[in-house]
Amino acid sequence: MNIQVQKSFETSPGGAADAVSGKLFLVGTPIGNLEDMTYRAVRTLQEADIIAAEDTRQTRKLLTHFDISPGKLLSYHEHNKVASGPELIRFIIEGKNLALVSDAGLPAISDPGSDLVKLALAAGISVIPVPGANAALSALIVSGLPTERFTFLGFLPRDHKEREQLLKSLEDREETMLMYESPHRLIKTVESLLEVWGDRRIVLARELTKRYEEMARGKVQDCLAWLQEHPPLGEYCLVVEGAHPDQVKEKRDAWWQSLTVEEHVRHYETEGEMTRKEAMKKTAADRGVAKRDIYNQLI
Structure with a gap:
């Protein structure tokens, strides 16, 4: 059995580290x-x-x-x-x-x-x-969002495409999401959250424990509009509501889940007698993504 056991405050030899060593x-x-x-x-x-x-x-x-x-x-x-x-x-x-x-x-x-x-x-x-x-946990406990399960994402990728790919991979997760963001990137990040995850509940916590500590609570779209009138200042911690279980189940049970994007679009072209542009728009709506994402996967 390969296991390392640490006795943090053991003073005699035989613990995780020799007594002569520091900690x-x-x-x-x-x-x-x-x-x-x-x-x-x-x-x-x-x-x-x-x-x-x-x-x-x-x-x-x-x-x-x-x-x-x-x-x-x-x-x-x-x-x-x-x-x-x-x-x-x-x-x-x-x-x-x-x-x-x-x-x-x-x-x-x-x-x-x-x-x-x-x-x-x-x-x-x-x-x-x-x-x-800890900023993330401090924001979580005052958010009013579920605290039983959560995922910490740190800082999201700077690149727009990488950021959207990460958010897309997490869109069906039901636990509360925590992340950090700097003031000059905050609006772009919130825009990405709205585009990929939809209009969920969110808390924008800034300057935690400091004189200008502030929490803005609401739906993503409302908070985005609020940010246009109140330019971001200071470091932020974002607490975002997880996906709703009913929506996740509905999506998993959807008739098109086994289809590729191409097969999904072709279905609407043939069965629904739609133009390719209309079929792509309908496919994007089914999958909860932007139409350009469907287009990018098909080119």
Whole structure:
């Protein structure tokens, strides 16, 4: 049996890592309001031999606020992780405890911290979570949408075609969907949601825990119109309603499910005596996609 068991706080040899080795602590930091810093997070940063940060300038402000020495601060981010990662692992193996933080929230979510975790586990190093604030879950619990099951998508692809392909692959998922978005890409993302998923309920949460915290709740189309009058500002977390079970079942049971797009269009051309343009429009309506998607698949 190939299994690795971690005893996070075992002090004698025989656990996941040798007692001489240090440990990797993933420390949650505030997503805006400094009062969300936990006592344990402060203590862990105080006691750590090294603090690895995505943005050392931002983290230095945090350390200064809590009277923690910035002298043990090292840089670890997307552009230097290949070189810095193994070096940080070497420090831990030599017996140093390392605390990893991101710019805000929990490290290793939508940031290079996940790569450092993989390196640590491969080296037999204990990886210990020090929980804290999280934007996606904070938005979810105030959304008013179902919280029993959800899927976190991080940032959607920048490319329009890739973004639509991803959304298309998820259109029949019934759980609540969570995603992050920057202000300058928000409107395009919401437009894609409307085009692919339809007019579902959505919450646009911005500047969570900060002075200008704001949640806009409504249908996608209404929120899109609202954004035209209220230009996006700050970082956003989107919480989107999942597909309705009845609609998913109806679609799965549809007569055309076994047909290819070409066969579907041909059916309307022959049986319905429609023009090809009319048949393509009807096929798109059946499948819940844009007519151009049908056209693109047929050329």
